Amino acid sequence: MMLSRSRNVLQTKKFSSLLKRLESTLVIAEHNNEKLTPITLNALTAAKQIGGDISVLVAGTKCAAVAGEVCKAAGVGKVLVADDQAFKGFTPETLTPLILATQKQFNFTHILAGATAFGKALLPRVAAKLDVSPVSDIIAIKSADTFVRTIYAGNAVLTLKSKDAVKVVSIRGTNFEAAPATGGSGKSEAVAAADYKTDKIEFVSQELSKSDRPDLSSAKAVVSGGRGMKSGDNFKMLYDLADKLNAAVGASRAAVDAGFVPNDLQVGQTGKIVAPDLYIAVGISGAIQHLAGMKDSKTIVAINKDPEAPIFQVADFGLVADLFKAVPELTQKL
Numbered sequence: 001m002m003l004s005r006s007r008n009v010l011q012t013k014k015f016s017s018l019l020k021r022l023e024s025t026l027v028i029a030e031h032n033n034e035k036l037t038p039i040t041l042n043a044l045t046a047a048k049q050i051g052g053d054i055s056v057l058v059a060g061t062k063c064a065a066v067a068g069e070v071c072k073a074a075g076v077g078k079v080l081v082a083d084d085q086a087f088k089g090f091t092p093e094t095l096t097p098l099i100l101a102t103q104k105q106f107n108f109t110h111i112l113a114g115a116t117a118f119g120k121a122l123l124p125r126v127a128a129k130l131d132v133s134p135v136s137d138i139i140a141i142k143s144a145d146t147f148v149r150t151i152y153a154g155n156a157v158l159t160l161k162s163k164d165a166v167k168v169v170s171i172r173g174t175n176f177e178a179a180p181a182t183g184g185s186g187k188s189e190a191v192a193a194a195d196y197k198t199d200k201i202e203f204v205s206q207e208l209s210k211s212d213r214p215d216l217s218s219a220k221a222v223v224s225g226g227r228g229m230k231s232g233d234n235f236k237m238l239y240d241l242a243d244k245l246n247a248a249v250g251a252s253r254a255a256v257d258a259g260f261v262p263n264d265l266q267v268g269q270t271g272k273i274v275a276p277d278l279y280i281a282v283g284i285s286g287a288i289q290h291l292a293g294m295k296d297s298k299t300i301v302a303i304n305k306d307p308e309a310p311i312f313q314v315a316d317f318g319l320v321a322d323l324f325k326a327v328p329e330l331t332q333k334l
């Protein structure tokens with residue numbers, strides 16, 4: 001009896017490792033034709049957890065450098081390169097037919113991208129065309145078909161099993177460690193050229209804000225200001241503090257809505273999700289929608305003059321003080 005049970009366990013293990021080998025994931029690389037966006041390395045870790053072969057699609061215009069970078073990333077098998085003028089601006093309208101054609105050729109079990117503005121615009125379209133449900137913004141992988149995501153602004157955690165033949169999944173970067181950028185030996189191959197132009201849209205141009213500061217989504221330290229900052233000019237105080245810490249600057253939605261800072265600085269449910277080593281919330285009350293974007297930060301510091309502010313419930317260190325006194329003092333002491 002004992003013998004047959006242990007044989008069963010062995011067979012189940014063999015079967016599940018065989019299933020893992022049958023998985024094949026396509027990761028859609030996010031980049032700017034020159035450099036890979038870090039979220040792609042987080043997506044590679046997620047792909048590794050699913051198991052099986054990992055291919056990466058690098059679509060762009062003169063994107064050979066990015067393809068080279070992806071080949072070196074750990075765990076990558078095939079790097080499918082689609083270099084074409086049609087992909088200028090990385091519009092979902094042109095990338096979707098490319099992904100569908102690639103899917104038709106290779107029959108992947110999973111298609112993955114980061115839950116960024118890029119992934120959020122692209123994957124629902126791909127899923128709709130494949131007639132499957134997209135699985136959005138996952139924070140963990142239980143098995144090849146079972147994923148974990150948050151709902152109700154992060155107040156509840158949902159585990160879902162996808163029964164679709166192809167799983168189209170976007171991943172929350174802060175919940176998956178970045179895969180090593182080196183040590184891999186992926187093989188690059190060109191995707192069959194086709195006409196991916198569309199008459200529905202035309203990419204004209206884009207203006208990207210340039211900053212020497214670390215990127216908000218991947219910075220190791222973030223200093224965020226809220227309505228308590230009272231004006232955009234007062235954010236200078238936070239930039240001075242951020243400079244000392246090599247930190248990115250973020251904001252609450254109230255600060256963005258009041259026009260203190262541009263909306264690409266917004267942290268929260270409808271902004272960016274961050275999980276730096278250090279998050280300093282200044283003049284931010286701690287509404288659940290804000291917490292949804294930063295509560296996974298490793299160390300949270302809050303400066304607020306109201307001792308009852310909910311931000312203190314998630315803070316590791318709280319300073320009940322007037323920010324206009326406390327922040328310059330802190331900056332000076334650093």
Ligand SMILES: Cc1cc2nc3c(=O)[nH]c(=O)nc-3n(C[C@H](O)[C@H](O)[C@H](O)COP(=O)(O)OP(=O)(O)OC[C@H]3O[C@@H](n4cnc5c(N)ncnc54)[C@H](O)[C@@H]3O)c2cc1C
Binds near residue numbers: 227289323
């Ligand atoms: C669907 C939906 C989505 C949302 N998405 C987001 C989101 O992504 N991100 C987000 O942030 N919010 C979001 N919100 C808004 C959210 O509910 C809050 O309104 C917002 O986070 C409040 O911002 P705040 O903390 O800066 O402002 P307030 O709540 O007004 O807090 C200001 C704080 O500053 C403190 N303060 C004032 N003066 C000083 C001083 N001199 N010194 C020290 N402290 C001071 C006050 O005590 C107070 O606690 C969303 C809301 C909805 C409904």
